[in-house]
Amino acid sequence: MEAGNGQNREGNGLAGGADGGRGDSPRRSRTRGLVIGGAIAGVLLFLTLGAVALVLLVGPGGSGGGGGGAEPPETFRERYVSGEGSDKIAVLPVAGTIAAEAPVAPGSATVSPETLRNQLRQATEDRRVRAVVLEIDSPGGGVVPTDQMHESIQDFKEETGKPVVVSMGQTAASGGYYIATAADRIFANENTLTGSLGVIFSYLNFTEAADEYGIEQEVVKSGPFKDIGSLTREPTEEELEILQTYVNEGYDQFVQVIVEGRDLPEEEVRELADGRVYSGQQAETLGLVDELGDLERAAEASRELAGVEEATVVRYQRQSPGLLELLQARLAPPEPEALQVLETAGLNLTPELQYLYRP
Numbered sequence: 016m017e018a019g020n021g022q023n024r025e026g027n028g029l030a031g032g033a034d035g036g037r038g039d040s041p042r043r044s045r046t047r048g049l050v051i052g053g054a055i056a057g058v059l060l061f062l063t064l065g066a067v068a069l070v071l072l073v074g075p076g077g078s079g080g081g082g083g084g085a086e087p088p089e090t091f092r093e094r095y096v097s098g099e100g101s102d103k104i105a106v107l108p109v110a111g112t113i114a115a116e117a118p119v120a121p122g123s124a125t126v127s128p129e130t131l132r133n134q135l136r137q138a139t140e141d142r143r144v145r146a147v148v149l150e151i152d153s154p155g156g157g158v159v160p161t162d163q164m165h166e167s168i169q170d171f172k173e174e175t176g177k178p179v180v181v182s183m184g185q186t187a188a189s190g191g192y193y194i195a196t197a198a199d200r201i202f203a204n205e206n207t208l209t210g211s212l213g214v215i216f217s218y219l220n221f222t223e224a225a226d227e228y229g230i231e232q233e234v235v236k237s238g239p240f241k242d243i244g245s246l247t248r249e250p251t252e253e254e255l256e257i258l259q260t261y262v263n264e265g266y267d268q269f270v271q272v273i274v275e276g277r278d279l280p281e282e283e284v285r286e287l288a289d290g291r292v293y294s295g296q297q298a299e300t301l302g303l304v305d306e307l308g309d310l311e312r313a314a315e316a317s318r319e320l321a322g323v324e325e326a327t328v329v330r331y332q333r334q335s336p337g338l339l340e341l342l343q344a345r346l347a348p349p350e351p352e353a354l355q356v357l358e359t360a361g362l363n364l365t366p367e368l369q370y371l372y373r374p
Contacts (some may be wrong), residue, residue, distance in 0.1 A: 089133040091331035097311065100325035104314050106148045107134040107331050113156025113164065113190050126153065128163035134331050135171045145326060146178045146317035149198060150310060154372040155190025158214065158265050161370045165272060168197035178320035182313035183207045188292060190370035193269060196276030199320060201304040202313040203295035210298065211372035212273065212288035214265040216258060218244045218366040244366045265368050277302060292372065
């Protein structure tokens with residue numbers, strides 16, 4: 016009986032132990048879930064902080080705090096357009112307002128001299144590329160970056176001997192036309208908006224608003240013209256003369272690139288370059304473009320100039336932004352809303368000489 020009772024007690028103990036195990040199982044599962052969840056959250060936090068630190072360390076310039084090597088030039092992927100053959104015609108898009116630097120945020124409608132230089136560099140290094148077509152859809156932009164792009168095209172032609180043809184899109188006005196003059200031939204749609212040959216220099220004047228709200232700017236300057244173009248006072252006649260001289264120099268430069276690029280008499284160019292816009296059809300009649308035609312016709316003409324019987328036409332496209340670029344764009348400080356409104360309206364707080372079509 017005692018043995019039996021002992022067995023029973025032992026059996027009861029085992030049963031109780033099993034029941035106790037089942038009672039503790041949900042608690043252990045919850046604990047295990049919390050540990051796993053915490054570990055995952057910790058890893059994600061570590062990766063996020065590491066990515067942010069990498070962005071801050073590398074920075075937009077990719078120099079690693081100033082101590083690393085230069086960032087490699089941008090490369091472009093090729094998208095098939097038409098044709099066949101081992102030789103290639105490279106179509107280089109030049110779309111958007113011409114600015115000194117490409118924006119950090121992907122998808123912005125600007126184009127920079129650096130982007131075009133990298134496109135031309137890739138076309139130079141690829142021996143299968145026999146000619147280049149610039150696909151221009153731009154109202155122009157700053158005088159300096161526009162001239163830099165024009166110079167890059169001329170350097171490419173001299174260095175490689177490869178022909179350059181322009182295919183104008185919806186708009187190729189002012190600076191958009193300026194860079195086109197470096198090409199061997201120019202094609203436009205009959206409805207392309209081009210022309211606007213000239214220079215503009217504008218700045219905001221808040222004089223009336225400052226008077227209304229009692230705002231006054233005190234200026235201490237080293238010379239009488241140090242604050243020329245001030246936003247808070249009316250310009251003097253002498254200052255306007257100085258600014259007009261500045262504009263005239265830019266205009267003379269524009270006239271000269273047309274004279275040289277289009278082989279037109281200077282007197283005729285000055286008559287055409289009064290700032291008005293022209294349709295593609297009008298531009299052809301005036302000798303500002305060679306022929307009416309689309310991208311296909313421009314590519315055909317470039318192939319003929321290169322002396323090849325057949326070629327594959329490819330378009331250079333920017334690579335999709337990587338994680339680093341996306342983080343840089345995400346972490347970049349947002350522009351004040353007031354500045355965004357001014358830029359949308361085509362206004363700039365910093366005066367700039369521009370080859371720009373701005374209605």
